Amino acid sequence: MAQRPIWPARVGWGLLAPTLCILIITGLLPFLYVLYISFFDWNVFAAQGVPLFVGENNYRRLVFDDDFLGALWRTVQFTFWTVTIELVLGFILAQSLVKNFVGRGIFRTIHTLPLMVAPIVVGAIWRLLTIPGFGPIPHYLQQWFGVDYNIGRIATHAFWTTVLMDIWHWTPFVTLTFLGAFSSLPREPFEQAQVDGASTLQIHFYLTIPMTMPIILTTLFIRIMDALRTVDEVWMLTGGGPGSATRYIGIHIWRVVFPKTDYGYGAAMSLLVLYFTIVLCWLLFIVMTGKFKQIQ
Amino acid sequence: MRVRRFLRNLLRYTLLAGITLFTILPLYWLFLVSVRSRVELFGAPSFIQTSVYIENYTKPFFSEAYQRYLLNSIVIATSNTILVVLLAIASAYALSRCRLAGEENIFFWTITNRMAPPAAFLLPIFILYTRVFTLGDAKMFDTHFGLILLYCVFNLPFAIWLLKGIIDSIPTEIDEAAMVDGAGLWMTLLQIIVPLAAPGIAITAILSWIFAWNEYLFAATLTSVHARTITTGLAEFVTVTGTNWGEMAAVAVVALLPALLFVALVQRYIITGLTFGAVRE
Numbered sequence: 357m358a359q360r361p362i363w364p365a366r367v368g369w370g371l372l373a374p375t376l377c378i379l380i381i382t383g384l385l386p387f388l389y390v391l392y393i394s395f396f397d398w399n400v401f402a403a404q405g406v407p408l409f410v411g412e413n414n415y416r417r418l419v420f421d422d423d424f425l426g427a428l429w430r431t432v433q434f435t436f437w438t439v440t441i442e443l444v445l446g447f448i449l450a451q452s453l454v455k456n457f458v459g460r461g462i463f464r465t466i467h468t469l470p471l472m473v474a475p476i477v478v479g480a481i482w483r484l485l486t487i488p489g490f491g492p493i494p495h496y497l498q499q500w501f502g503v504d505y506n507i508g509r510i511a512t513h514a515f516w517t518t519v520l521m522d523i524w525h526w527t528p529f530v531t532l533t534f535l536g537a538f539s540s541l542p543r544e545p546f547e548q549a550q551v552d553g554a555s556t557l558q559i560h561f562y563l564t565i566p567m568t569m570p571i572i573l574t575t576l577f578i579r580i581m582d583a584l585r586t587v588d589e590v591w592m593l594t595g596g597g598p599g600s601a602t603r604y605i606g607i608h609i610w611r612v613v614f615p616k617t618d619y620g621y622g623a624a625m626s627l628l629v630l631y632f633t634i635v636l637c638w639l640l641f642i643v644m645t646g647k648f649k650q651i652q
Numbered sequence: 653m654r655v656r657r658f659l660r661n662l663l664r665y666t667l668l669a670g671i672t673l674f675t676i677l678p679l680y681w682l683f684l685v686s687v688r689s690r691v692e693l694f695g696a697p698s699f700i701q702t703s704v705y706i707e708n709y710t711k712p713f714f715s716e717a718y719q720r721y722l723l724n725s726i727v728i729a730t731s732n733t734i735l736v737v738l739l740a741i742a743s744a745y746a747l748s749r750c751r752l753a754g755e756e757n758i759f760f761w762t763i764t765n766r767m768a769p770p771a772a773f774l775l776p777i778f779i780l781y782t783r784v785f786t787l788g789d790a791k792m793f794d795t796h797f798g799l800i801l802l803y804c805v806f807n808l809p810f811a812i813w814l815l816k817g818i819i820d821s822i823p824t825e826i827d828e829a830a831m832v833d834g835a836g837l838w839m840t841l842l843q844i845i846v847p848l849a850a851p852g853i854a855i856t857a858i859l860s861w862i863f864a865w866n867e868y869l870f871a872a873t874l875t876s877v878h879a880r881t882i883t884t885g886l887a888e889f890v891t892v893t894g895t896n897w898g899e900m901a902a903v904a905v906v907a908l909l910p911a912l913l914f915v916a917l918v919q920r921y922i923i924t925g926l927t928f929g930a931v932r933e
Contacts, residue, residue: 361751362827367837368750371742372758375808378739382805383765386776393776449671452664459668466672468919469679471926472911474866476883480904481682483890484897492681492697524678532923533931571931578767578927585769588868592887606771606869613775614873626772633772637764644928645756 387630394623399616407620414624424625426600427608434515434604435583438522442579443572445523446530453531454538467528475525479592482521486593493517507594511601514594518602521589526582530575537571538564570643577640581633605629682908686901693897708902712885718903721885728796728881729864732803736811736860737853739804744815745841749827762809763928770869777802781874794875802870807860813928814859814921818852819845855921858914865910882907 394414396407418424449467453460470478485491486507497503507514541564549559565572587606590596596603596611603611609629613622685693689705712718747755781792792798822845830840846853868883875884886907889900923931 361749362824362831363746363750363837365750365752368746368752371746371750372752375739375743375812376758378801378804379762379765379808382777382802383761383768386773386780389780390772390776393779448667452667457664463668463672465916465919466675468915468922469912470675471922472862472866472915473679474868474883474907474911476866476868476886477682477904477908480886480900481678484685484901485678485681487897490693490695490697490897495697524674528675529923529926533927536923536931574927574931581767585767585771587771588883592890595890606769609769609771610774610869610873613778619775619779622775626769626775629769630772633768634764637760637767640767641760641763645759 390623390626390630393620394627396620396623398619400619410620414621415628417621418624418628423600424608427603427605430515430601430603431584431605434519434522434586434602435580437519438526438583439576439579441519441523442527442530443576445527446534446575449527449531450534450538453535464532467531469528470525471528471532473525475586475588476592478521478525479589482517482524482589482593486517507598509598511598514598514601518590518593521593522583522586525589526579530579533571533575534568537568541567573643574640577636577643581636581640584629584633584636679908682901682904685897686905688898690896690898705898708898709906712899712903713906718882718885721880721882722906724796724879725865725882728799728803728879729861731796732800732807732864733857733861735800736804736807737857740808740811740815740856741841741846741849741853743808743812744819745845747812747816748819749824759813762812765805766809766928773805774869774873777870778873794878796879798874799867799871799879799881802874803864803867806867807863810863810925810928811856811860814856814925815849815852817924818849822848852921855918856925858918859922859925862911862914865907 393407395409395411397410397413398407453464473481485493486505488494488506488508494505497505504510505513507517545563545567546559549563554562585606586604587610590602590604591607594602596607609622609625612618612625680699681697684699684701686708687701687704687706689707692705713722746752747758752758778793781798785792792801826844826848827840830844835843865881866883867881868887871879871881872884872887875881882903886900886903889895889903
């Protein structure tokens with residue numbers, strides 16, 4: 357709802373100024389700085405120890421860096437599986453929550469809980485669930501299915517455990533956004549469709565999904581970006597291992613930058629990841645501001 | 653028809669019960685581990701506990717280090733929240749009541765800040781804090797102020813757009829009436845808008861407090877001794893020589909408490925906050 361302006365623009369800029377200052381110092385300045393050092397070879401522990409201008413060399417190195425590309429590809433896989441499963445599960449859950457029933461409020465409160473839990477605590481919880489020797493997951497998998505589950509040794513186990521952990525943490529977000537969207541839908545088209553004898557599946561495909569498309573897309577983009585950012589919980593659960601099985605891009609950057617102090621190269625890497633994110637952000641922005649329909 | 657409805661309900665309740673168990677069990681397990689001694693932990697997992705091994709809690713939290721971590725977390729989260737709420741009220745009011753050129757760009761830019769991978773900002777911020785923002789021997793590195801300022805990057809965007817939605821729903825006639833009565837900008841803002849938006853401001857404050865409390869990556873990288881937070885303290889438990897799982901669980905429970913306490917209060921607004929006001933319930 358747009359309001360009539362009641363203060364002149366200069367008052368508005370005055371009120372915004374402190375916010376903009378802080379965001380420039382903590383958001384824009386680091387961005388420009390990382391752009392600047394990405395053109396230098398700067399390794400604190402190297403012989404010269406001072407930044408050395410190398411032009412686009414860091415970026416050229418990136419394209420042929422198997423570790424970096426591997427981390428990127430793993431992150432994409434992780435994002436694909438978590439987001440797909442969360443969207444489908446969230447859709448089903450939101451559908452079963454639209455109508456009022458006994459216990460709906462309690463269920464919603466419980467379901468909201470994981471959203472507020474610190475990612476590092478989520479990692480700690482799943483670590484406690486998966487420790488060989490006392491965690492329930494390895495114990496019951498062994499007892500019921502004879503699976504020798506060990507995320508410290510077996511790469512696929514570690515990967516799918518991080519996916520499951522993310523589903524635990526973020527499905528509620530999808531459920532609640534979809535629930536918000538479904539609750540605001542008008543009734544008549546759905547009643548009409550039922551009178552006309554449409555099946556539930558048809559109603560979902562031709563009515564529910566198209567009518568809530570902007571919110572579905574907003575949720576999708578926010579989830580994709582958050583999944584790409586994942587660091588804390590995976591770091592706590594597996595430390596990126598075994599080997600490099602769960603070393604997603606955030607963890608990879610951290611490992612290049614800090615233990616190895618390869619600043620210039622880490623900067624180029626950070627910037628490339630930032631670039632992907634900004635492109636995604638732009639898509640999200642188009643969807644959110646309703647320009648999506650105009651482009652279609 | 654009746655049978656179908658019965659089956660549908662059965663299916664729905666089974667699904668919801670399953671999901672509830674899936675959500676609750678990991679949290680319950682964390683709590684169980686936190687009240688068990690080392691001996692009780694190993695062996696077949698049991699989900700019933702009658703005794704409480706309180707040493708898991710007392711040992712870390714009677715130590716000077718963890719008391720400091722806890723205090724740091726409280727100080728940093730609270731100061732950041734105050735800063736964020738003050739700035740967000742002013743910004744949201746400006747965006748709601750003025751027509752500014754490039755408003756959309758400001759929106760885009762702030763959500764980019766919120767969505768940017770923290771790992772990409774770690775390096776420049778680390779160098780800025782250790783080498784550039786220095787005054788003699790004083791650095792931004794390992795200070796409370798450094799983290800308080802930094803957490804604005806992800807707390808301000810959501811706070812501004814959450815509050816803007818709330819201020820937008822206050823009719824402009826109220827502002828105009830106040831102006832007719834001779835109230836200036838600050839008078840209108842503080843005595844008219846803030847009280848009317850108070851519930852929304854409270855929600856914003858709680859959410860940004862929890863987000864600041866929960867942050868780990870920057871806190872771990874930008875502090876060493878002095879300004880370490882509780883989340884960093886939790887991560888420190890995992891050591892090569894063998895972790896005391898019971899104590900780790902106890903620290904995790906304490907780190908989790910604020911979220912548990914506030915979730916019922918803010919649950920209707922969490923989604924609005926996380927989607928920058930794009931989705932309302």
